Amino acid sequence: MVEAWATAQDVIDATGVTVTDQQLVQAQADIEIFTNRIYDDTSRIRTRDLYWLGRAVARQAAWLAGQFGLETRLDATQIQQDQVSTTVQGDGLVLAPMAARALRRVSWMRSRTVHIRSAIEGAGPTGNALSDAADDHMFWTPTGNGSA
Numbered sequence: 143m144v145e146a147w148a149t150a151q152d153v154i155d156a157t158g159v160t161v162t163d164q165q166l167v168q169a170q171a172d173i174e175i176f177t178n179r180i181y182d183d184t185s186r187i188r189t190r191d192l193y194w195l196g197r198a199v200a201r202q203a204a205w206l207a208g209q210f211g212l213e214t215r216l217d218a219t220q221i222q223q224d225q226v227s228t229t230v231q232g233d234g235l236v237l238a239p240m241a242a243r244a245l246r247r248v249s250w251m252r253s254r255t256v257h258i259r260s261a262i263e264g265a266g267p268t269g270n271a272l273s274d275a276a277d278d279h280m281f282w283t284p285t286g287n288g289s290a
Contacts, residue, residue: 145181146170147192148199156197157204169203169241176237176245191248198244205238 144150144163147170153161161169173195174180179187187195237245245251 144170146199147173147181147184147195148197148203150203152196153200153203156200159204159207161203161207165206166199166203169199169206172202172206172237173198173241173245177248177251179250188249191250194244194247198241198248201238201240201244205241 144166146166148156148166150161150163150166153159153166170181177195177198179195184192
């Protein structure tokens with residue numbers, strides 16, 4: 143049995159493509175590289191994330207079945223031959239498009255946006271709490287138990 147987040151039957155169900163155990167192992171290895179997670183850590187991964195990892199492995203395995211020379215490709219974003227030019231987005235030469243979409247749904251692969259308040263309460267007109275000019279407008283309270 144192949145240790146992967148998807149089975150050969152999952153690949154057939156999702157894509158209609160029959161894959162070998164070797165292609166499934168390769169797809170699992172590819173997705174592990176892209177996600178920075180390994181199959182041995184499955185017990186620590188949330189159920190929802192496991193679902194999307196399984197989808198990514200299934201799509202990657204089906205895509206691998208139709209690829210030639212994947213392991214010996216150059217890392218390129220634009221290819222030109224015989225006056226025909228192709229531009230590939232990001233990891234388009236090594237990651238299946240539908241696998242990439244599934245990986246964007248995995249919790250730790252999503253964009254992380256940090257929301258910073260534009261003005262801190264009491265900062266006054268300066269609006270920059272890190273500015274020395276804002277010190278006079280900031281509220282300060284001691285921490286701890288108050289004894290020296």
